[in-house]
Amino acid sequence: MRARSGMASIAMVVALSAGATAQAEPGRYGGGFIEFLMTGEGTGRARPIGVDGYGAPAEPRAAIAPQPSARFAALPIQQAPEPSAVARAIDSRFSRQVVAYDGPGRPGGIVIDTNAKFLYLIQPAGQAIRYGIGVGRPGFVWTGTKTITAKREWPDWTPPAEMLRRRPDLPRHMAGGPGNPLGARAMYLGTSLFRIHGTNEPHTIGQNVSSGCIRMMNEDVIDLYERTSVGTRVEVI
Incomplete structure (x- = not known):
């Protein structure tokens, strides 16, 4: 009985996890996107919409050249x-x-x-x-x-x-x-x-x-x- 109860608990956890994933999948952001909205950071696979505004993935930070803003000032x-x-x-x-x-x-x-x-x-x-x-x-x-x-x-x-x-x-x-x-x-x-x-x-x-x-x-x-x-x-x- 205890073995069956333990198996049932594991199955319930797996089912809940699967359900959460299924709910997040339509937007393809997952929990990481919520964390991004709340804190500006994320640990999941989620990334904000690209800078072109059409859903293209944003470039990694290391690939973005620094802007020469000092050139615009005296x-x-x-x-x-x-x-x-x-x-x-x-x-x-x-x-x-x-x-x-x-x-x-x-x-x-x-x-x-x-x-x-x-x-x-x-x-x-x-x-x-x-x-x-x-x-x-x-x-x-x-x-x-x-x-x-x-x-x-x-x-x-x-x-x-x-x-x-x-x-x-x-x-x-x-x-x-x-x-x-x-x-x-x-x-x-x-x-x-x-x-x-x-x-x-x-x-x-x-x-x-x-x-x-x-x-x-x-x-x-x-x-x-x-x-x-x-x-x-x-x-x-």
Whole structure:
């Protein structure tokens, strides 16, 4: 009798377990999903719906690359720029970074090395913030000293007459916005047609591509724009 009673107890436990599994199976989450909802963790086979929102399994944590959120802020960190305005370069050599600096200029000034494709915003104590840039094509590279005479956010673009003669297909005027070739910000240099500005073609950073303007990634030109003022000295070497 005791043996039969023990067998019956075991059978009842197995049946209850099977029933619980059957109830959980339609959603394929099991008890682990409830634990996930309550605690954010789970020990069962359950996983939350994938990030695409269509039920695809979420990637393991180790497979998710860290997001370069520091690139969206100033150095040192300030308020992040608009994510929709950010356009990243492909070559990591041209990422914004603080470097040792012993070149020309004074703290607060800008030095642009057209050969190396770098713009330096000089800092105290022998340092500079270095940004990758695109510069003029052969025949359009220039050197000299200017000052920032105006600053614009999401500037409009009106191609000058000489550019229209070379490229009659260009629009006569383009309103500011993410598709505008001047990008998120523009700093006008002296009385010339040259600007330091953003771009809608981040893959061109590090190249000779412009008609003489200094081209930057949008997140970088936003950062530089916030750090400089009208009257800042710009030396192009």
